[in-house]
Amino acid sequence: MILKSLSFAAAASHVAFAASVTIDPNLAGCKALEKIGKTQVHYPIDEVVDIINVISEQNVPFALKSGGHAQNVGFSSTEGIQIALKNFNSVEYDPVTNLATIGTGQLWESVYAGLEPHGVSVNGGRVSGVGVGGFVLGGGYSWLTNQIGLTSDRVVEYEIVLYTGEILKVNREYHPDLFFGLKGGGNNFGIVTKVTLEAHQQGQVYGGQIFISKDSLSKANTAISNWDKNKNDPKSSIGVTYGYAPGQGLFAELLLFYDGPTPPKGVFDEILAIPSAKSSVFSRSYTDLVLSVNGSATDGVRGYYRGISLKEYPVVLLESIANYTETLGKEAESHSLASLVVAVEPFLKNINSHDTYGPSAFPHPADGYLSPANFIPTWTDEKEDSYFYDLTKKFSDAITFNADALGQNISHAIIYNNYANADVPHERIYGDNIDKIADIKKRYGVDRVSHLTGGFIVGKSVGKSGNW
């Protein structure tokens, strides 16, 4: 049931605001919200304040949903009140400051489309369907990470409704402690309604997908590994997915990106020489590239994320990922497997040196390069939930073991929170920052209410795994 919703469009294009609250009428949250007693409010941020006050008074569980792409149960889903931010969808660009202010309920492809007429863009999501809120508050690995770091490194200001109901503008000057906390600290502090990001000039880009069948996988492993070893052009980036699906068997998919209409000779030559079954790599707009990869393709099936961190991609490690994908994928076919994929993201080793606005709650020091890798099973039968939990854990543990055997020393490394499974101890998410985050939460009085929501909530016990 939609309890209330209001939107109004301001004169400028791409500016529309509203909060809408969707709840199940049979659950406690419904009764709690009756307390507000209003059907319409004119300043949506005040509406968020009303809702958070009710949540606080009534101790009702709640969740915040921007794009809803989190894969852990109870992170943006809830049996209590879900605050869906989809109408916080402003995209405003100021050419004088070269800053873009974006509503957190927006999806990245719409942000890019909104900025494109100005000839600029921001450092955000790589595929379609991903929300601004969860992405930016977790960190955010983008196509431009090799050039300008994580998305959170490019944020200059947040607008937030704290879990106390107080509205704050947070930047380097005002509330610098919270500014640190919001860069990678997720939903520990409150509901972020807007973020202001540095913009950059954005012209045509080169990129797209290459689909590789099993026959060419060994050539692909060599090319990917060589690219990882030799990469040095920050305008280039790749994403690699090893996959297994019933009826399709083992395959790999490569996403290529170059920030310019044509990559210089040598950047992708070995990769482009891999015999591919299908390829759609060409010069296009940034928005078009992002829209060309459907990030909602697995909607409607069960699934979860289990991220790890790696440092290098030698051929032998890529081979072990491919071999396990095939062996475990085959085994899982009789257990309602939809697909088993592993995404690896080799970045330049200096991606953590772009934190112009200071350190972040997500530890990524300049000398602490880690590359996120993500194990993603999808299946259909709810009775198989534990089976897929065990299978994927076995898989990621094996690759962690293999990487350590190759000298990577990653079994205790920080894990990127937007890929981490809910069962990961918070020390692996926030590292040495955990006490600092706890102190900031106490200072702003947000600790108690934060425990009513899911996420990597400092001070709250570690959550249940999976998206079921």
Ligand SMILES: Cc1cc2nc3c(=O)[nH]c(=O)nc-3n(C[C@H](O)[C@H](O)[C@H](O)COP(=O)(O)OP(=O)(O)OC[C@H]3O[C@@H](n4cnc5c(N)ncnc54)[C@H](O)[C@@H]3O)c2cc1C
């Ligand atoms: C297909 C796909 C592609 C992806 N690609 C990338 C990628 O290229 N790079 C990358 O870094 N990550 C990527 N991710 C991971 C992505 O960063 C996370 O799934 C992220 O949580 C998505 O943001 P969201 O707004 O859609 O999340 P939601 O599910 O809406 O929220 C996720 C978490 O953030 C919190 N949150 C959301 N909005 C707010 C808010 N306004 N204020 C406070 N807390 C809030 C929620 O409480 C929840 O804990 C991808 C995920 C998918 C499914």
